[in-house]
Amino acid sequence: MITNNKRIICLFFYVHQPFRLKTYRFFNIGYDHYYYDDHQNRNMIKSASHDCYMPANEILMTIIKRYPEDFKVSFGISSTALEQLNIYASKAIDSFRELYETGNVEFVAEPFSSSLAMLTDQKEYRRQIKVLKQVLKQYFGGQPKALVNTNLVYSNVAASIAHQMGFNTVLTDGSGQALGWKSSDYLYYSELYPDVKLILRKDKQSNDITFRFSMREWNECPLIADKFISWLNTINPKEKVINLFIDYGTMGIYQNDFMNAFVEKIIQSGEWCFKTFSEVAKSINSVDSLNIREAISLPDRDINTSAWLGNELQQEAFKSLYSVAHIMEDCIDNELVSDWNKLQTCDHFYYMSTKYHNDGAVQRFYSPYSSPYEAFVNYMNVLSDFLTRVLEYENQKAQSYKRKQKYQEILMTTI
Numbered sequence: 001m002i003t004n005n006k007r008i009i010c011l012f013f014y015v016h017q018p019f020r021l022k023t024y025r026f027f028n029i030g031y032d033h034y035y036y037d038d039h040q041n042r043n044m045i046k047s048a049s050h051d052c053y054m055p056a057n058e059i060l061m062t063i064i065k066r067y068p069e070d071f072k073v074s075f076g077i078s079s080t081a082l083e084q085l086n087i088y089a090s091k092a093i094d095s096f097r098e099l100y101e102t103g104n105v106e107f108v109a110e111p112f113s114s115s116l117a118m119l120t121d122q123k124e125y126r127r128q129i130k131v132l133k134q135v136l137k138q139y140f141g142g143q144p145k146a147l148v149n150t151n152l153v154y155s156n157v158a159a160s161i162a163h164q165m166g167f168n169t170v171l172t173d174g175s176g177q178a179l180g181w182k183s184s185d186y187l188y189y190s191e192l193y194p195d196v197k198l199i200l201r202k203d204k205q206s207n208d209i210t211f212r213f214s215m216r217e218w219n220e221c222p223l224i225a226d227k228f229i230s231w232l233n234t235i236n237p238k239e240k241v242i243n244l245f246i247d248y249g250t251m252g253i254y255q256n257d258f259m260n261a262f263v264e265k266i267i268q269s270g271e272w273c274f275k276t277f278s279e280v281a282k283s284i285n286s287v288d289s290l291n292i293r294e295a296i297s298l299p300d301r302d303i304n305t306s307a308w309l310g311n312e313l314q315q316e317a318f319k320s321l322y323s324v325a326h327i328m329e330d331c332i333d334n335e336l337v338s339d340w341n342k343l344q345t346c347d348h349f350y351y352m353s354t355k356y357h358n359d360g361a362v363q364r365f366y367s368p369y370s371s372p373y374e375a376f377v378n379y380m381n382v383l384s385d386f387l388t389r390v391l392e393y394e395n396q397k398a399q400s401y402k403r404k405q406k407y408q409e410i411l412m413t414t415i
Contacts, residue, residue, distance in 0.1 A: 174200030
């Protein structure tokens with residue numbers, strides 16, 4: 001139930017950096033078992049930390065100290081980002097921890113590898129969520145109550161697993177495909193699992209801040225706080241919650257100035273308040289149920305999973321990777337497990353997408369490769385070496401088991 005007459009803004013910042021692969025040629029297979037471009041990964045995470053994460057964290061801390069009762073935010077941080085920050089920019093982790101310790105910041109759970117495991121192997125998917133929960137506790141000392149899947153991928157499967165694992169809130173995309181005529185500015189619940197509340201991303205306004213903010217050709221550029229607030233005020237007052245999903249890697253000096261002014265003015269208006277996901281789920285009633293059978297996602301104009309699995313290259317790579325999931329389930333080789341986690345990261349499959357290759361804009365922005373085909377060849381070379389190592393591990397394990405059985409048989413005959 002609404003605790004007051006104020007409308008709610010739920011700010012969610014997502015922090016992610018994949019482990020980018022080095023150029024790995026066919027002739028490396030069988031000889032070189034290290035797959036990562038350390039130089040590029042180090043530069044990318046240090047740059048993101050210096051230019052985006054640390055300055056933005058300072059802004060948020062200033063706002064929290066100024067409005068400790070009125071400003072709350074939620075964060076998602078991928079394990080691959082945390083691992084690289086720990087190696088190359090540990091002060092950023094300290095900065096995130098300080099934010100969390102204010103009590104005004106909620107961290108949410110997600111698949112450990114920022115993977116698409118939910119689409120093919122639910123057991124692996126659950127494992128990754130459990131591991132990410134442990135990692136968040138290790139770094140920040142808390143246990144997440146809300147769940148966000150990689151790139152907001154969602155279907156009834158996600159609701160089922162959230163229900164099984166004790167999560168009361170799931171964030172997904174508020175696309176027209178998912179909602180039909182319904183508005184994303186309400187709280188919903190899963191039709192199959194009514195205890196799981198669904199919070200939906202506000203598409204246009206989230207993209208205004210994340211993607212269009214710095215586009216000079218955008219007819220609304222520059223985006224200033226007063227203008228953005230005026231847009232929010234035109235939304236039907238009966239629609240009580242606006243959920244803004246923002247890539248934290250886009251937060252630079254201009255976005256930080258915008259965010260500072262936006263929060264200041266919207267709190268002073270007395271008409272809005274900021275809450276975390278868990279607080280939203282507790283503070284307002286769900287208005288209806290959602291039954292989403294086919295997976296939807298965030299970054300694709302078709303609002304499905306075709307940005308990662310829409311062509312034969314992606315499907316072949318995805319199928320080949322998860323062909324050894326049954327072996328990796330009980331694997332105790334730390335190096336194999338580490339590579340298994342990193343190779344599942346969804347970015348590798350996105351780089352192979354041909355959906356946007358004709359105009360190339362999105363592809364060039366996100367991908368370190370010159371083409372989807374180059375991305376595929378490089379990944380499959382790496383994967384060939386990895387799969388060989390996994391099969392060798394399985395064979396050694398089987399031989400060890402046979403030797404143990406043989407020893408027990410001999411021992412029994414001597415008794």
